[in-house]
Amino acid sequence: MRVAEALSECPVVAIVRGVRPDEVVAHAEALYAAGVRGVEVPLNSPDPFESIRRLSEAVRGRMAFGAGTVLRPQDVNAVQDAGGTIIVSPNTQVSVIRRALELDLDPAPGFATATEAFAAYEAGARHLKLFPAATYGLVHLRQLKAVLPPDAIVWGVGGVGPDSMADWWAAGARAFGLGGELYKAGQSVEETAAKAEKVVAAARALPT
Numbered sequence: 001m002r003v004a005e006a007l008s009e010c011p012v013v014a015i016v017r018g019v020r021p022d023e024v025v026a027h028a029e030a031l032y033a034a035g036v037r038g039v040e041v042p043l044n045s046p047d048p049f050e051s052i053r054r055l056s057e058a059v060r061g062r063m064a065f066g067a068g069t070v071l072r073p074q075d076v077n078a079v080q081d082a083g084g085t086i087i088v089s090p091n092t093q094v095s096v097i098r099r100a101l102e103l104d105l106d107p108a109p110g111f112a113t114a115t116e117a118f119a120a121y122e123a124g125a126r127h128l129k130l131f132p133a134a135t136y137g138l139v140h141l142r143q144l145k146a147v148l149p150p151d152a153i154v155w156g157v158g159g160v161g162p163d164s165m166a167d168w169w170a171a172g173a174r175a176f177g178l179g180g181e182l183y184k185a186g187q188s189v190e191e192t193a194a195k196a197e198k199v200v201a202a203a204r205a206l207p208t
Helices: 003-009 021-034 048-059 073-082 094-102 114-122 133-145 165-171 189-204
Strands: 012-015 038-042 064-068 086-088 106-108 127-130 153-157 175-178
Touching: 003 012, 003 038, 003 064, 003 106, 012 189, 021 038, 021 048, 021 189, 038 048, 038 086, 048 064, 048 073, 064 073, 073 094, 094 106, 094 114, 106 127, 114 127, 127 133, 133 153, 133 165, 165 189
Parallel strands: 012 038, 012 175, 038 064, 064 086, 086 106, 127 153, 153 175
Antiparallel strands: none
16 A cells, blocks of 8 residues: 555554564554554664564555655665655655655655755655644645645644644645654553544544
8 A cells, every 4th residue: 555545545644653563563453443544663763674574564555654764765775675665754855755756665755844845846755744743833834835736745743633633634734644642652552542543533524
């Protein structure tokens, strides 16, 4: 499953920062059962490429998954080798975007300004991650959406939760990356499931 298909089913990517390889599949299955279809393993998690390999064995075809905090082209190569397809970054690094596209992966670079958003778009990215979303706010996104190309899909990431998703959607976000609102290192699978149910309920209440 690619990211566009995953987001069409549920506009949420779960950021499982700090997850261990021995637990990643159980948490992914809890997310899947609730309705989430995207998983991002940040590269500052323990042995992230092994976690991505295990996701590839367990949920390929059912979920879109890959890495977050991807800062270098060589890390893009490693994500592909592990079986991931999503390449999420906190910044706009053109070399990372281009390498992801060369490997037929889905880049979602981070941006804050119009300059960064257009640089990412012109490098080929169509999923653009406003980060940290809460720092810049709804008015910032609304103004940017007035000038961004219509096929640029903006993700709200950083400080967005189920209680504010409707406001971000109204401002123009069409996807969300949720970290602590869904997963914190060390939490139980049951807690992940409960958080995911709340998030998915909020997502399903968004206008179509």
